[in-house]
Structure formats: C-alpha cells, structure tokens
Amino acid sequence: MNQTSYAKMPLPPPLWTDTAAPAPETPAMAGDQRADVAIVGGGFTGLSAALHLAKGSADVTVLEANEPGWGASGRNGGQVIPGLKEDPREIIARFGEKDGQAMVCAAGAAADLVFGLIKEHGIEYDGVQNGWIQAAHTRAC
Ligand SMILES: Cc1cc2nc3c(=O)[nH]c(=O)nc-3n(C[C@H](O)[C@H](O)[C@H](O)COP(=O)(O)OP(=O)(O)OC[C@H]3O[C@@H](n4cnc5c(N)ncnc54)[C@H](O)[C@@H]3O)c2cc1C
Incomplete structure (x- = not known):
C-alpha cells in the first residue's frame, strides 16, 4: 500500500509508519480464495488469532480493508x-x-506472550521489556 492510496482513507497514516521498518507487501486479494478460517481485520486481534490457528495447521486468510496494523494496533x-482497565479485584x-x-x-501474561x-518469529523491533510500575497511594500520615 503506498502513500497515494493512504490519502483516500478516512484516517491519516499513523506516526509509526515514519519510524518503523517498512511493512511487507500485502497485495489486494484477487479472484476466489478458499480457507479453513477467514478472519476480518488485521490488527493485534485478527493477526494473533490467525497466527495461533496457523500454528494448529489451519489454512487461514486475513481480510484487511486497508493494511495490517492500520487500525488501533x-x-x-x-x-x-x-x-486491564479495572483492577483485578473489580x-x-x-x-x-x-x-x-x-x-x-491472561492480562498478566500478555507482555510475556507479546x-x-x-x-519466536525473529521479528525486528525496537521495544524493550523492562518491567511495569503500578503506583499505589495511601493516606498521608
Ligand atoms: C490512541 C490509542 C492508544 C492506545 N495505546 C495503547 C497502548 O499503549 N498499549 C496497549 O496495550 N493498547 C493501547 N491501545 C489499545 C490497542 O491499540 C487496541 O486495544 C488494539 O489495537 C485493538 O486491536 P484490534 O485488532 O482489536 O483492532 P484494530 O487494531 O483496530 O484492528 C481492526 C482492523 O480491522 C480492519 N477492519 C475493520 N473493518 C473491516 C472490514 N469490514 N473488512 C476488513 N477489515 C476491516 C481495520 O482496518 C483494522 O486494521 C490504544 C488505542 C488507541 C486508539
């Protein structure tokens, strides 16, 4: 997907496209296709579902209207x-x-999963996994 076709979309391209390595080519689907599972949406949810299904030997097709990662992901x-948004107790x-x-x-294990x-897949990335701080307040003495 090139910058010209981005211009036709309702949202501007995200900042990450300026800083991340170029995404692989994902050409538009042509003709009829068959798959065990068709997933609509190539964000974290759809791509993770596709990856895990494919690991189980399913033949999976992801249908993405723009390009993978175009949405919130x-x-x-x-x-x-x-x-998660709420505390575990809630x-x-x-x-x-x-x-x-x-x-x-599941939420607690999410970072290790990512x-x-x-x-596992040798993905080129700049991120670091270096901990998480959850601040708690107490009444002042
Ligand atoms: C501004 C912002 C900041 C955030 N910050 C964080 C953060 O720091 N950390 C964090 O963990 N989470 C954060 N989130 C939340 C996180 O990004 C989302 O929970 C997550 O990306 C959702 O992934 P998704 O795959 O469900 O949806 P999306 O990534 O939105 O994917 C949906 C995809 O479906 C495609 N699609 C929709 N309809 C169709 C159709 N009919 N046919 C084909 N394709 C279609 C869209 O083009 C899109 O690519 C943030 C969200 C926002 C908006």
Whole structure:
C-alpha cells in the first residue's frame, strides 16, 4: 500500500509508519480464495488469532480493508501493559472468580506472550521489556 492510496482513507497514516521498518507487501486479494478460517481485520486481534490457528495447521486468510496494523494496533502508544482497565479485584467481582481470574491471568501474561512471539518469529523491533510500575497511594500520615 503506498502513500497515494493512504490519502483516500478516512484516517491519516499513523506516526509509526515514519519510524518503523517498512511493512511487507500485502497485495489486494484477487479472484476466489478458499480457507479453513477467514478472519476480518488485521490488527493485534485478527493477526494473533490467525497466527495461533496457523500454528494448529489451519489454512487461514486475513481480510484487511486497508493494511495490517492500520487500525488501533498501528496507532497506539506502544506500551505493552500487563493489566486491564479495572483492577483485578473489580474484574473478579464483575465476572466471577473463575472467569475474572482467567482474565486477570491472561492480562498478566500478555507482555510475556507479546515478547515471546517477537523472539519466536525473529521479528525486528525496537521495544524493550523492562518491567511495569503500578503506583499505589495511601493516606498521608
Ligand atoms: C490512541 C490509542 C492508544 C492506545 N495505546 C495503547 C497502548 O499503549 N498499549 C496497549 O496495550 N493498547 C493501547 N491501545 C489499545 C490497542 O491499540 C487496541 O486495544 C488494539 O489495537 C485493538 O486491536 P484490534 O485488532 O482489536 O483492532 P484494530 O487494531 O483496530 O484492528 C481492526 C482492523 O480491522 C480492519 N477492519 C475493520 N473493518 C473491516 C472490514 N469490514 N473488512 C476488513 N477489515 C476491516 C481495520 O482496518 C483494522 O486494521 C490504544 C488505542 C488507541 C486508539
């Protein structure tokens, strides 16, 4: 996808396109295609689903209207935060012990998953995994 075709899109190209290595060519689909699974959307969600399905030997096609990473995944702050919007206690209260705990554990393991995939697939990147600080306040004495 070149800069001219970007100009026809409703949002401007993200900042990361100026700083990241060029993305691989992803030409428009031509003709009929068959796949075990068709995934709509090439952001983190769709690409991760495709990757994990392909690891299980499924034949997967990702259908992306613009180009992979064009949506929120290519415009975010780039922080790999191992947590959800609400605190674990609130999530468990809302979704119950079993599902809430599963969500908390999945979020807590997310950074290791991301950096593990980067290593496993030899992806060129500038990120660093160097910890996470969650500040807590107490009443002043
Ligand atoms: C400004 C901002 C900052 C953020 N900062 C952070 C952060 O620092 N850390 C963090 O962890 N998260 C952050 N987030 C959240 C994170 O970016 C999103 O949760 C994540 O990218 C969502 O990924 P997604 O794959 O679900 O959606 P998207 O990345 O939006 O992917 C959806 C894709 O589907 C495509 N699509 C939509 N409709 C169709 C269709 N009909 N046919 C074909 N393709 C279609 C779109 O073009 C798009 O590429 C931020 C989000 C924003 C907006």
